[in-house]
Amino acid sequence: MSLTDKKDINITPISSLGEFALIDKLTNSFKTKHKETIKGIGDDCAVFDSLKNYKLLSTDMLVEGVHFDLSYSPLKHLGYKSIAVNVSDICAMNGIATHVTVSIAASNRFSVEALEELYLGIDLACTKYNIDLVGGDTTSSLSGLIISVSVYGSVKKKNISYRSGAKPNDLLVVTGDLGAAYLGLQLLKREKEIFKSNPTMQPDLTGNDYALERQLKPEPPSKYIKILNDLKITPTAMIDISDGLSSEALHIAKASNVGVRIHEEKIPVDYTIMNLANEFNLNPIFCALSGGEDYELLFSINQSDYEKIKKDPDFTIVGYVTDISEGNNFIANDGSIHPLTAQGWDGTKEQ
Amino acid sequence: MSLTDKKDINITPISSLGEFALIDKLTNSFKTKHKETIKGIGDDCAVFDSLKNYKLLSTDMLVEGVHFDLSYSPLKHLGYKSIAVNVSDICAMNGIATHVTVSIAASNRFSVEALEELYLGIDLACTKYNIDLVGGDTTSSLSGLIISVSVYGSVKKKNISYRSGAKPNDLLVVTGDLGAAYLGLQLLKREKEIFKSNPTMQPDLTGNDYALERQLKPEPPSKYIKILNDLKITPTAMIDISDGLSSEALHIAKASNVGVRIHEEKIPVDYTIMNLANEFNLNPIFCALSGGEDYELLFSINQSDYEKIKKDPDFTIVGYVTDISEGNNFIANDGSIHPLTAQGWDGTKEQ
Numbered sequence: 001m002s003l004t005d006k007k008d009i010n011i012t013p014i015s016s017l018g019e020f021a022l023i024d025k026l027t028n029s030f031k032t033k034h035k036e037t038i039k040g041i042g043d044d045c046a047v048f049d050s051l052k053n054y055k056l057l058s059t060d061m062l063v064e065g066v067h068f069d070l071s072y073s074p075l076k077h078l079g080y081k082s083i084a085v086n087v088s089d090i091c092a093m094n095g096i097a098t099h100v101t102v103s104i105a106a107s108n109r110f111s112v113e114a115l116e117e118l119y120l121g122i123d124l125a126c127t128k129y130n131i132d133l134v135g136g137d138t139t140s141s142l143s144g145l146i147i148s149v150s151v152y153g154s155v156k157k158k159n160i161s162y163r164s165g166a167k168p169n170d171l172l173v174v175t176g177d178l179g180a181a182y183l184g185l186q187l188l189k190r191e192k193e194i195f196k197s198n199p200t201m202q203p204d205l206t207g208n209d210y211a212l213e214r215q216l217k218p219e220p221p222s223k224y225i226k227i228l229n230d231l232k233i234t235p236t237a238m239i240d241i242s243d244g245l246s247s248e249a250l251h252i253a254k255a256s257n258v259g260v261r262i263h264e265e266k267i268p269v270d271y272t273i274m275n276l277a278n279e280f281n282l283n284p285i286f287c288a289l290s291g292g293e294d295y296e297l298l299f300s301i302n303q304s305d306y307e308k309i310k311k312d313p314d315f316t317i318v319g320y321v322t323d324i325s326e327g328n329n330f331i332a333n334d335g336s337i338h339p340l341t342a343q344g345w346d347g348t349k350e351q
Numbered sequence: 352m353s354l355t356d357k358k359d360i361n362i363t364p365i366s367s368l369g370e371f372a373l374i375d376k377l378t379n380s381f382k383t384k385h386k387e388t389i390k391g392i393g394d395d396c397a398v399f400d401s402l403k404n405y406k407l408l409s410t411d412m413l414v415e416g417v418h419f420d421l422s423y424s425p426l427k428h429l430g431y432k433s434i435a436v437n438v439s440d441i442c443a444m445n446g447i448a449t450h451v452t453v454s455i456a457a458s459n460r461f462s463v464e465a466l467e468e469l470y471l472g473i474d475l476a477c478t479k480y481n482i483d484l485v486g487g488d489t490t491s492s493l494s495g496l497i498i499s500v501s502v503y504g505s506v507k508k509k510n511i512s513y514r515s516g517a518k519p520n521d522l523l524v525v526t527g528d529l530g531a532a533y534l535g536l537q538l539l540k541r542e543k544e545i546f547k548s549n550p551t552m553q554p555d556l557t558g559n560d561y562a563l564e565r566q567l568k569p570e571p572p573s574k575y576i577k578i579l580n581d582l583k584i585t586p587t588a589m590i591d592i593s594d595g596l597s598s599e600a601l602h603i604a605k606a607s608n609v610g611v612r613i614h615e616e617k618i619p620v621d622y623t624i625m626n627l628a629n630e631f632n633l634n635p636i637f638c639a640l641s642g643g644e645d646y647e648l649l650f651s652i653n654q655s656d657y658e659k660i661k662k663d664p665d666f667t668i669v670g671y672v673t674d675i676s677e678g679n680n681f682i683a684n685d686g687s688i689h690p691l692t693a694q695g696w697d698g699t700k701e702q
Contacts, residue, residue: 010464011462012462013462013463014461014462014463017463022466023489026470027470027484030477030484032483033481034449037450037485040485041484041485041487046485057486057501058486061455061456061488061499063491063497065493066490066491098385099397101397103411103499105417108366111362111363111364112363112364112368116376119378123380130385131384132381132385132391133378134391134397135396135409138370138374138377139418141414148412148454148497150410150452152408
């Protein structure tokens with residue numbers, strides 16, 4: 001009997017719910033039973049009490065054809081990225097990643113040498129970020145490659161940053177710059193189409209190293225965690241930017257029960273990315289707000305910490321936290337105010 | 352460029368290596384960097400030092416079409432099983448599971464209600480075994496359902512049981528009985544074939560509840576961990592029986608640098624399973640040695656612990672540990688001695 005034969009039950013397509021609504025629907029009846037469980041589902045990591053520290057645990061799955069395309073994603077880069085995106089979740093709690101497990105399911109299209117390439121990338125990332133690979137599972141799949149990574153780490157109790165601690169008048173800060181990973185993806189997709197229509201053409205990717213590297217081999221924001229620690233700043237709330245700045249800002253707003261206000265003119269975009277966006281006829285701010293995969297951090301700090309970061313080029317203040325009654329807003333360069341949505345801002349269609 | 356276009360690299364099919372050789376090949380260059388990492392890859396769980404306790408971490412992936420068939424595996428059972436098989440790995444270290452993360456990739460063939468069924472089973476297992484679900488990932492897949500579970504737990508330092516501590520003259524003990532899960536699978540496969548050839552026939556599974564339950568809804572061996580603790584027995588080595596008794600005994604032998612000797616007449620098989628094996632013209636001892644998925648425990652104890660367990664029907668002494676020079680042997684009912692192999696014993700073909 002196949003699943004679709006069951007005429008007596010409701011059939012709701014998964015696509016009719018967003019990812020977060022789906023997780024919530026599937027897990028909202030689960031109760032935590034252990035007093036050491038400080039935080040279960042709903043932040044970047046699970047958090048367990050462990051004397052001086054909190055222990056952190058998170059997991060991510062990468063599926064071929066959904067999260068990556070092996071026609072332009074080299075396996076070594078993919079291995080590196082699978083670790084980086086998980087370490088990023090630990091960073092988002094202001095923590096340090098220490099251990100990972102890696103499970104892979106691969107169809108018989110993959111050779112041992114292909115998997116060795118993948119693990120070379122995993123090893124590179126583990127070496128660079130001082131992480132022990134301590135377990136995993138390898139199995140066959142009927143089609144494609146699936147990579148599931150779990151990451152374990154820790155943070156001093158006094159330093160933990162949840163999504164839920166932002167307070168009105170806090171400053172909103174992002175690390176690095178945004179939008180590059182999304183444009184790197186557009187570039188790879190374009191060159192793939194050109195290659196498909198004319199396989200003798202060589203892809204022309206010159207001058208776009210930065211966008212490509214940000215897409216294919218992202219670095220987790222670990223260095224910023226060290227800088228924040230050196231500056232003695234504990235963000236009041238923090239999240240990593242995996243789905244785009246606007247989506248992450250809304251997560252902080254919802255979890256902290258506050259509003260956020262983001263200024264277009266403040267959003268940091270690399271100049272090569274500005275040019276590339278123009279080439280694709282895309283608004284670079286749209287790429288920053290909604291593109292995703294930048295793996296930078298968005299965090300809020302008390303205004304008293306402003307002096308500590310104002311001269312540091314690693315950090316850009318992009319807005320501030322407001323009372324919840326003010327809603328979530330995007331202030332365009334012309335001074336107009338638009339409701340901020342997960343897709344960017346309500347003025348997007350007019351761009 | 353597809354992976355198979357790379358003519359300048361060697362192409363070794365994954366199937367030419369066993370799962371364990373593959374993991375070893377992929378990970379043997381990885382070095383552990385943290386002194387808290389007591390055990391990385393190579394046992395049932397990773398082990399981290401944490402003051403009074405060791406923390407345990409393990410992960411398993413279940414792939415549709417490889418590990419389960421939804422035409423006879425109800426989703427609720429599958430959810431339950433996905434937790435059970437992971438908890439079993441924590442038991443194999445003599446530990447208690449406390450937390451899990453669950454990631455799923457599902458194609459658009461699955462409805463929200465189908466995933467809710469899956470999570471009902473996950474919730475049932477988490478409730479029964481006192482485990483907090485603390486994270487995960489839900490994503491789409493291009494085909495089928497993939498479930499990746501990571502499990503976290505702990506064990507008192509003095510109680511941990513690795514695979515590597517067995518000593519010559521230790522007794523080899525198994526919990527419960529063996530072979531049932533494998534026969535449950537044969538039964539389900541047979542009824543599926545009958546259904547395919549004549550869809551109006553109803554499957555006849557009466558009288559085989561035990562085999563079916565062992566296959567579809569296995570219980571982790573958590574209760575035996577409690578009993579061992581109450582009896583003040585710490586196994587010198589332990590492993591869970593996921594791949595069949597012979598394969599697991601060989602793991603202990605290799606990790607402990609010893610030989611093992613298993614007596615056919617001692618292997619515990621339920622009487623209903625004896626009958627079912629006859630129906631399938633299978634040797635029930637072969638099912639116990641090589642069938643897999645029983646999720647019982649195999650462990651070694653010092654002979655001084657013999658008095659504590661000899662009257663407990665939960666435990667069966669199936670053999671003993673020898674010097675490595677004696678090799679790994681299977682003693683048949685007729686007294687003949689055969690080398691023990693992962694596939695059972697060398698006399699298998701003659702059965």
